[in-house]
Amino acid sequence: MKRVESHDRDENGLVSLAEVCHKILSDPERRQGAKSHAKRAKNRKIDERIYLVRPVGISSGEGLKFIYKGFEKDDGLRSNYHIRADPELFEKNTRPNNIAMRRFPCFCQPCVDKMMEPIATRYTGPSNMCIYWGIFKKGDGKTGYNDWKLISLLPKPKLYKEEDDLEALEVAVHGIGRRMEDQMHVDRFGAYIADDEQYDYYLFKCTVAPKQVDKDEVFEFDGNEFPVKEGELYWEGL
Numbered sequence: 001m002k003r004v005e006s007h008d009r010d011e012n013g014l015v016s017l018a019e020v021c022h023k024i025l026s027d028p029e030r031r032q033g034a035k036s037h038a039k040r041a042k043n044r045k046i047d048e049r050i051y052l053v054r055p056v057g058i059s060s061g062e063g064l065k066f067i068y069k070g071f072e073k074d075d076g077l078r079s080n081y082h083i084r085a086d087p088e089l090f091e092k093n094t095r096p097n098n099i100a101m102r103r104f105p106c107f108c109q110p111c112v113d114k115m116m117e118p119i120a121t122r123y124t125g126p127s128n129m130c131i132y133w134g135i136f137k138k139g140d141g142k143t144g145y146n147d148w149k150l151i152s153l154l155p156k157p158k159l160y161k162e163e164d165d166l167e168a169l170e171v172a173v174h175g176i177g178r179r180m181e182d183q184m185h186v187d188r189f190g191a192y193i194a195d196d197e198q199y200d201y202y203l204f205k206c207t208v209a210p211k212q213v214d215k216d217e218v219f220e221f222d223g224n225e226f227p228v229k230e231g232e233l234y235w236e237g238l
């Protein structure tokens with residue numbers, strides 16, 4: 001049981017209930033579950049809950065500030081309409097922070113073929129095989145206005161707030177979960193990432209439609225434990 005400490009009060013003697021709740025929820029026992037479940041927790045990809053306090057007047061996402069590196073002078077985010085988040089542009093298990101950009105999407109055959117090249121050359125060099133090269137060719141004749149660029153996203157010093165970033169990721173993950181829920185019906189097929197040296201993912205046929213768990217629990221299938229937390233979605237399949 002936690003008590004409201006005297007230092008939880010501000011100079012007017014008022015207590016922020018949000019701050020008190022945050023303190024309680026941030027207790028390590030709550031964040032990572034009881035110690036006896038440590039073994040089960042290792043199976044989870046996401047094993048920690050982080051609680052955040054949003055003060056009155058501060059909206060979510062205000063701290064989502066990044067800078068982009070890789071643009072030449074007089075070029076920037078607003079003049080590039082084709083963005084590719086290519087999974088091969090980042091190392092396995094790292095957060096994607098490199099994207100490929102060009103001014104206009106072009107799906108002429110040579111541009112599509114370029115996308116099939118190994119990652120080392122996929123976004124390098126001039127797009128001089130494109131059927132519109134004549135339009136995009138710059139004065140130097142060697143580079144073009146629609147060449148691919150590799151852009152790095154970096155947290156903006158002082159303005160970037162990790163908690164806002166984490167919240168945005170959480171919203172995105174929930175959104176993906178909801179979309180999967182909408183599409184997953186009994187007898188449909190799905191795929192999930194596997195911790196297996198031979199296969200990156202396993203396929204399954206859905207036998208029980210998606211449900212939301214109303215309390216933390218652990219499901220057991222074939223000797224494996226699958227811990228789920230309150231509010232998360234799960235479905236079953238073969």
Ligand SMILES: [Zn+2]
Binds near residue numbers: 107
């Ligand atoms: Zn093209």
